[in-house]
Amino acid sequence: xxxxxxxxxxxxxxxxxxxxxxxxxxxxxxxxxxxxxxxxxxxxxxxxxxxxxxxxxxxxxxxxxxxxxxxxxxxxxxxxxxxxxxxxxxxxxxxxxxxxxxxxxxxxxxxxxxxxxxxxxxxxxxxxxxxxxxxxxxxxxxxxxxxxxxxxxxxxxxxxxxxxxxxxxxxxxxxxxxxxxxxxxxxxxxxxxxxxxxxxxxxxxxxxxxxxxxxxxxxxxxx
Numbered sequence: 726x727x728x729x730x731x732x733x734x735x736x737x738x739x740x741x742x743x744x745x746x747x748x749x750x751x752x753x754x755x756x757x758x759x760x761x762x763x764x765x766x767x768x769x770x771x772x773x774x775x776x777x778x779x780x781x782x783x784x785x786x787x788x789x790x791x792x793x794x795x796x797x798x799x800x801x802x803x804x805x806x807x808x809x810x811x812x813x814x815x816x817x818x819x820x821x822x823x824x825x826x827x828x829x830x831x832x833x834x835x836x837x838x839x840x841x842x843x844x845x846x847x848x849x850x851x852x853x854x855x856x857x858x859x860x861x862x863x864x865x866x867x868x869x870x871x872x873x874x875x876x877x878x879x880x881x882x883x884x885x886x887x888x889x890x891x892x893x894x895x896x897x898x899x900x901x902x903x904x905x906x907x908x909x910x911x912x913x914x915x916x917x918x919x920x921x922x923x924x925x926x927x928x929x930x931x932x933x934x935x936x937x938x939x940x941x942x943x944x945x946x947x948x
Contacts, residue, residue, distance in 0.1 A: 788803055
């Protein structure tokens with residue numbers, strides 16, 4: 726699999742891994758000609774655009790009922806987004822038979838929990854910060870250092886309010902899950918991490934390319 730391309734097509738960015746190196750490009754400007762030549766491409770896509778990949782040597786990843794002892798909670802396993810499943814696969818291998826929680830902060834935010842037996846307990850999906858702010862695109866935003874208190878202008882109020890939706894939801898859900906899974910490792914991924922990390926109230930490990938690493942593991946497994 727060393728010469729394979731592992732491709733993650735997201736709503737905002739498209740990333741790929743080739744010969745243990747990582748690359749990224751805005752999805753809206755991406756086309757398959759930007760990829761190196763390879764006889765095999767493994768693809769995870771949450772975008773409606775698949776370019777001309779279906780005509781090539783591409784293998785599209787789908788969520789499975791099981792990966793080793795990792796068991797999908799969905800009654801229809803393929804209806805779980807492949808990006809979430811692949812992030813869980815990578816986290817499963819990192820966690821070494823311990824419970825874990827995956828938080829992917831992208832165009833959408835997803836949270837998935839897995840117990841120490843590998844049972845996926847389910848997850849959450851909600852809009853990311855930019856999607857929330859697009860709901861009222863005439864409101865301006867500003868930078869913030871503190872989520873406490875109230876805004877003293879429309880700009881401050883909208884910035885703090887929308888930011889708080891994301892941060893408070895993540896912090897609250899992790900707090901709840903840690904009661905059920907006190908020893909769970911928490912893995913974060915996704916491009917939105919760099920905007921919110923200062924406001925997180927729990928210990929975690931950040932892995933920028935969790936989906937791509939999971940895609941490579943998936944490819945080796947189904948092979």
